[in-house]
Amino acid sequence: MPRLLLRLILVWALLVMLYLPLNTSAYAVGDDRIDVIxxxxxxxxxxxxxxxxxxxxxxxxxxxxxFLQEYQPGAIALFSSNVDGKTPEAITNYINELQFVITEAEGVPLFIAIDHEGGRVQRLLEGFTHFPEPSIIGATADPFIAEAVGQAMGRELSAVGINFNLAPVADLHTREDMLNTSRVLNHRTLSQDPQMVGELSAALIRGMAQQGVIGTLKHFPGHAQTDTDTHRDLATVSLDRETALATNIRAFEVAIHNGAEVVMVGHLYYPAFETEENRPASLSPIMIDLLRHDLGFEGLIVTDALDMGAIRNQFSIAEASVLAFQAGVDMLAMGPNANFSDQKAAMDAVYNAVESGEISLVRLDESVRRILNLKMKYNLLDWQALDSTTTIERMDTAASFQTLVQLFEAGITVVHDENNLLPLSPTDNVAIIYPVGKPLFLETCRQFLPNAIYQSYSWWPYDWEFGATQAAARRADVAIVIAENIGWNTPQGELVAALPLEKVIYVSLWKPYEWEYIQALNPNTLGFIVTYSTSEAAQIALCRVISGQAPMRGRLPMAIQGYEVGSGIQSES
Structure with missing residues (x-):
């Protein structure tokens, strides 16, 4: 059939389906529905x-x-090639087409999945809210805030037809991961406290669920304490059994006990548990049994992508698919490097294993039932096409922005305040020294601190800006100095070092570890605040926190020099 004609037929059918519900007459209503399917x-x-x-x-x-008509997969994961440069309306139309092709072939509607963690891993960009890295959520230590963020994420995802988020990351934070940009978990973790990671992950998932989006805990049994990227090779986590259970695995246990419905298993080798050398957890009956029985998880287990180096260096994708399913996994994920031949071979391999009796029909039905039950719970069996002309209205990014302001207000952390100078009052003799590329600092702070001295500087400061910022600081009793990464940006670091740090409260737009750079410059620095982000929401929230319009509530999600996890000065607004 000519491609143009085929697409015209699809468009016509989708217009019809906007107004007609999916025909589910073959399905029973009630408890017997899954049995009938x-x-x-x-x-x-x-x-x-x-x-x-x-x-x-x-x-x-x-x-x-x-391919979709013949093999009828249960889910499709979207990657950059599917969504880069595409508007929300275009993505809505594309997902409508995917679902229509499946349902017209009398297949079960799809899970439509994507990685939408926030921070450095967010595939949806144009027209979508750019959610911050998870450490700011960890800094709130507040499941109610995390749930609100999950709702905002879920609302935008469901508006375009995405119903399955491959997030949140439940791996624990490590210093090495955050300081090394080449590490796979760099800027992707909530906290180093497993209890807090579990509680906040579950809250994010609850929020997404309220918007009809399924969340996914990843990467069980935990990626922390390894510097190997499983996209390239198998990662070995050499923790002893007791430590692993109390740290990496504990985070998943807490989230599971708080209602998590899907767990992604990583390609991680835990020699303290695994009896077969170099067997990744994703293919391990031992590790899946730990998840199912020791942790009591009854939900859906999905692998990390089986085209990653950790798998392909040892197995074909087809071999890994059979092994993972035999180990107890329910759903087998294919990443962007798995071509049609790979994916067809994997599906054929599992099919042939069932036909030969290597995999029993009972075992097959067990996993299919879990998948169908989850689809029924989220009303996916009754899929209807979304109207792309109202996608933006459904997304409501303005509401998401307000949620992010509240998130930053709750998470911005006042780590050190030597003379209890915060919050500032409108009459204080204060200078605000800020990057010129962040004008909301001026616009917002001026509302609450109208008499302050405001001095901007460039990302790579000019010589004259050294003098201007020093003069502003000298005129004030206290200077709020805002910068992003003085450990990396040498000229910016030199500008900060030239200031009278004994009257400076330093604000890091980067990460808490900048405290160590500041201490090295001058141990008598008056104060230290961290926002975890340069975003507009962070800029607004910082001005509200330092001026007392919002209380100081944030707590460190990781330990830094002289301060433990959970440290942070607290106040009433």
């Missing part, structure tokens, strides 16, 4: 439900349509 599925269709596949591009090709 299972009874009417072929083995090929059941095997298809086990797979989260990937497709390149943002327009369906004839080959992709034929």
């Amino acid at each position: 299972l009874a009417n599925m072929t083995t090929r269709q059941k095997v298809g439900q086990l797979f989260m596949v990937s497709l390149g591009g943002s327009q369906l090709s004839t080959a992709q349509i034929e």
Whole structure:
């Protein structure tokens, strides 16, 4: 069939489906519905439900349509090639097409998944809220705030038809991960406290669920304490059993006990548990049994992408798919580097294993039932096309921005305040020294501190700005100096070092470890605040916190020199 004609048919059908509900007459209503679906599925269709596949591009090709119709996967993961440069409306239309192709082939509607963690891992950019890195959520230590962030994320995802978020990351924070930009967990973790990670992860998931989006805990049993990126090779976590259970695994246990429904298993080798050398957790009956029985997890288990180096260096994707399913996993994820041949071979391998009796029909139905139950819980069995002309209205990014301001107000951390100078009053003789590229500091702080001296400086400061900032600081009794990364940006660090630090409260827009740079410059620095972000919401919230419009509530999600996890000066607004 010519491609143009095929696309015209799809567009026409989608317009119809905006107004007509999916025909589910073959399905019973009530508790027997899943039984009826299972009874009417072929083995090929059941095997298809086990797979989260990937497709390149943002327009369906004839080959992709034929693949979806023949193999009927249970889920599709979206990657950069699917969404880069695409508007929310275009993404909505693309997802409508994906679902329509499946349902027209009498298949079960899809999980549509994406990595939407916030910070450095967020694939949806144009028209979407850019959520900050998770450490600011960790700094709130507040599940109610985390739940609100989850709601905002979920609202924007569900507005375009995404119903499955491959987030949050429940791996523990380590200093090495945050300070090394090449580490896979760099700027992706909530906290180093496993209890707090578990509670906040579960809260994020609850918030997403309220908007019809399924959250995913990852990467069980925990990626912390290894410097290996599993995209490239198998990562070994050499913790002893007791330590692993009390730290990395504990975070997942807490989240599971607080209602997490999906866990992604990483390609991580834990020799303290695993009896077979170099067996990744994603293919390990021992580690899946730990998750199912020791931690009591009854939900959906999905692998990390099986085209990652940690797997492909040892197994073919087809071999790994069979091994993972035999280990007890429910859903097998394919990443962007798995081509059609890889994915078809994997699905054929599992199908052949069922047909030969290597995998029993009972075992197959067990996982398919979990998948269908989750789809039914989130009303995905009754899929209807979304109207792309109202996508922006559904997203409500203005509400998301307000949520982020509240997040930063709760998370900005006042670590040190030598003379109890905070919050500032409108009559204080204070200078605000800030990056010129962040004008909201001037616009917002001036509302609450109208008499302050305001002096900006460039990202790479000019010589004259050294003199201007020093003069502003000398005229004031206290100087609030805002910078991003003076450990990396040498000229900016030199500008800060030239200031009279004995009257400076330093604000890091980067991370708490900048406290150590400041202490090295002058141990008598008056104060230290960390915002964890340069975003507009962070700028607004900082002005509100230092002026007393919002209370000081943030707590360090990681230990730094002289301060433990949970440290932070608290106040009433």
